[in-house]
Amino acid sequence: MPSIRKSLLLWLAVGLSGAILVAGGALYFQARGEANELFDYQMRQIVASLPRQAFSPMIENGDSGPELDDQIMIQIWDNTGVVIYHSHGQANLPLQAELGFTNVRQSNGLWRVYSAQIGNTVVQIAQPQSARNQIAAQMAIKTVTPLLLLFPLLGILIWVAVGRGLAPIRRAAAEVQARDMHALSPIPDTTLPREIRPLTQALNDLLARLGQSINAQRAFVADAAHELRTPLTALRLQVQLAERALDDGERQAAFGDLKQGLERATHLLQQLLTLARQEPGAFEQAHVELDLRALLHSVIGDFALSAHERQIDLGIGTEMPASVTGNTDALRILFNNLIDNALRHSPPGSSIDVSLAADAAGVTVSVEDHGPGIPEADLQRVFDRFYRAADSQTQSHGSGLGLAIVKQIADAHRASVNLENTGHGLRVSVHFVA
Template sequence: MRSIRRQLLFALLAAITLTTLLGALATYRTARAEANAMFDYQLRQLALSFRDQALQNAHIRDLASNDDAQDFSIQIWRPDGTRIYLSHPGKELPHHAPLGFATIDTGKGKWRAFGLQQGGQTIQVAQPLQARDELALAAALRTVAPFLPMLPMLGVLIWVVVGRGLRPLDAVARAMTTRTPVALDPLPENRVPTEVVPLVRSLNDLLARLKRALDAQREFIADAAHELRTPLAALSLQLQLAERATDAAARGDAFGELERGLERATHCVQQLLTLARQEPGGGDRPLTPVNLDDLVAKVVADQLPLAEARQIDLGVTPAARALTVSGDAEALHILVSNLVGNAIRYTPPGGKVDVAVGDDALGTFVEVNDSGPGIPPEERERVFDRFYRRAQTDEPGSGLGLAIVRTIAERHRASVLLDAADLGGLRARVRFGGSTAS
């Protein structure tokens, strides 16, 4: 597990060390440039001082005797090129060089030399560049040296300061540990550093969504238990009636009611499982292109036996062009099946149900129109609630069909609109935000 504190410590120490080294390099370059300028000046002045003296051999030795311990090398040549003086006989010195300043490589090191002529004689004063580099390096080291012992102290200070800076995160972590499924209060934003506020707000948003999900789950479980209790009690009663039946006819009627009760309970459980699978996190599958005309054709083919049994005219109006949406084909099949199945069940015998696919300026849509009794405007939003069933209907059901439709639509970022149909009943339109046409 990575430690922010340790990463900041290493990063800051590395940055400080690198900055110090860069400062030392800059100091070295500056000191070297200044040393070159200063020593060049000294070379010239030393050469000029010899020019002003009487250049006799003995006199020159006396004049240069104090220079033997210095880094400077002095050479003097006669006009014929004979060297009459050499200050450091044991050293490899540069040979006769051009007049003025020059840098000479002797093979064993570079020298900086200055030469001039006086009275036919050539005077050359030279100095090894190594001496200048050592002087510049010593200046740079003197600059960096005070900082090196301070690095451990800086490390301790950085460790302490970063630890104090990370305390708000520790406080947020401790506050999160106090949250439970029954206590999901938002984290306080006061006395929180500006940099931590986005994290706190994101956590509060997560807690709010988690609270809503848990509340919805508790409501769902309570509603499901309530809805299943009634058919299970009815099944128990019908089983008792079947056991107490005294003749075959009464027993047959009791078993018939028991079978229908089992079908209703099975349908309710299947709808509950379908709704649970369509909830967020209920096993989401990757989205793929879905041709809406093919999808509607399959749904109508599945629902056609039910429509014929109820003497309902079930028809399809395909789109003028092939329309495709990105979605979960199985979930969209359930969505359209629930809409078409509801329309067939609530339309009186001899009625009509039309399914259409199309698109307009607002996007692609699938709509189901029926000639049934419709739904009053004040109830059109409530029918999407789980287990809600209108009091005026006698059709069996679990009250989960439209809840499943809305859940699937929200997964696909689609909207569901209920309004009056041209056929006199209800029109249910599912509109998708994006589509492709071919």
């Protein structure tokens, strides 16, 4: 990737050189036009200064005159076509019947010719076009030369200006490089140019999100350590009780408690791992178009045996074809947690109704149980990690992570979760926006 300094210096040098070349070309053509006007005026003045009386016929002699290609050549001829005067020994210019200015191409180049009639004679004054071009080029060079002499100075000024312009980037980079991994405070940008502020603001926004993620991770680790301490302590006590059992009855009771403790710890660890996998940015989860009705049938089928053992009627009451864009595994975890919570809080002989509705606003999945519900004061707090409502503190396998996982997965799918006490249980609705 080329550096900004090199790119700026290269383009500025190319632009400056091109500008000088264009200016030199423009000056050359302008100078040539002015030179043409000046020499044309000079040729008219020479003709006007010639005498009006008739010229004598030219006497042939051996003197051919000076060979000056860049000076003015004069030729006079009468009305019979006889050349009565020419100023140089070079080949005569063609006799031109057209009065005024014309361009005549000779073997030695292009000539500018001015013809005028004086009495019974025609006077021709010619000048090589190369002489005019040479003068125009000299004028252009004299004008452009100061710019060429200033080119090194302009190069130094451009070098210094580019360096000073890029200095804030180097300072900001040095400040970021000097930080350690724990310094996530925003980078001050009040003294930086406006062109650099969008980059620093984006970096500060990234640092803020990174800080929030690290704080959430730290809180998660602290909460997980706190929650794991209790079941591990209980397991150690249950092992000690089993070791101290005096008979088989006490030993079997202790091992039964130990088994339940292991199940609770296993469930908690599974929920912790699930929550960690659903953390934003933890894993790249591909979202695809999926059949929501088929997914619900699959999840309900997984819990059919458990519901039958608890004598709970689990099924879909209302359903219609519906599809959403999401991650199949994540949504399966979401509905698993909802139905698992409903089974844990529903008494034997009750029912759990799952419904699926779709309209122009989106798709809504509802899970309604016949448990004790959640106190109104705790309806929003139950989405916090490890939080248990007052009536669920005695639940044997509750970890306080189920609804937190549901909320996290729903947020990742831009869906909303609503809890509602129906009077005879709890209804949890997940709405996917169309």
